Amino acid sequence: MSESANSNPPPAMLETRQIRKRYRSGSSTLEVLRGVDFQLDPGGFVAVVGQSGSGKSTLLHMMGLLDAPDGGEVWLDGSRIDNLPPRERDRLRNRAIGMVFQAYHLLPELTALENVLTPLLIRHGIWDWFSRRQTARREAEALLDRFGLADRMHHRPRQLSGGEMQRVAIARALITHPRVLLADEPTGNLDEESGAGIITALTELNREKGLSIVLVTHDADIARQARGIVRLTAGKVETIPQDATGSAA
Numbered sequence: 001m002s003e004s005a006n007s008n009p010p011p012a013m014l015e016t017r018q019i020r021k022r023y024r025s026g027s028s029t030l031e032v033l034r035g036v037d038f039q040l041d042p043g044g045f046v047a048v049v050g051q052s053g054s055g056k057s058t059l060l061h062m063m064g065l066l067d068a069p070d071g072g073e074v075w076l077d078g079s080r081i082d083n084l085p086p087r088e089r090d091r092l093r094n095r096a097i098g099m100v101f102q103a104y105h106l107l108p109e110l111t112a113l114e115n116v117l118t119p120l121l122i123r124h125g126i127w128d129w130f131s132r133r134q135t136a137r138r139e140a141e142a143l144l145d146r147f148g149l150a151d152r153m154h155h156r157p158r159q160l161s162g163g164e165m166q167r168v169a170i171a172r173a174l175i176t177h178p179r180v181l182l183a184d185e186p187t188g189n190l191d192e193e194s195g196a197g198i199i200t201a202l203t204e205l206n207r208e209k210g211l212s213i214v215l216v217t218h219d220a221d222i223a224r225q226a227r228g229i230v231r232l233t234a235g236k237v238e239t240i241p242q243d244a245t246g247s248a249a
Contacts, residue, residue, distance in 0.1 A: 001133030011078030013212040014040040014063060014180050019072035021058055032058050034235030035072065040180065045206040045213045047223035050232035057184050062183045063214065064099050077179060094123050098173030102185035104165045106157040112168045113153040116140040119176050131177045136175075143171040147201060170201060180212040181205070187222060188236040199225050215240065 021033040032055040040046050050056050050094055061067040062074055065081060071101065074082040081092060093099075104114045120136045144153045147167040166186055173181055174238055187195030199222055203209045206227075223229050231238045 047226035054232040098178035104186040
């Protein structure tokens, strides 16, 4: 038998297996995710769509280790990650998972450049930081320049437009060289032109750099820019076929 016949396919970059999540309010229980199976291949770009309240953001938070599932498993690059000790989850999130949110979550007292550098400062600590800061600064400046923010890197968030803040947030997510980028409604607070620019940036990162991306969006037109689409329906994931051009069938 040939070597290729014996070799196993590479593991999914990101996978959820029978993920369940429920929320309690008083005597009521709302089951948001009911055994969700999801898979993102290395270099993939998948959009997750669904009605408001369908659990799209909840699923992304499970993937990003921001919340714990009530049942099921989360796997990254062939290793289970949802059952790691809290410190290991924090370390993995800092090193392997980039996250972008609708509300940007930039630190208002820091400049754009300082916001981008924050994940590396958290990773290395204040003492180790001094030996790395010049190299890190050059990389952060290059990222901001890539996103058209070379003349805005010393501005604070209140001095930036919504589109500029979101580009800073993406640069911050990329400074750690994550294996996967999770984007939760990244265009939700933006006008159409700014939103289109953000989606173009994500598409280029996926196609040119091979970055694996999961994008949550309520916008069908934006979802069609991804290479695959899944829809959350009744707490389950439904795959939506696409043709070769990436348009939903």
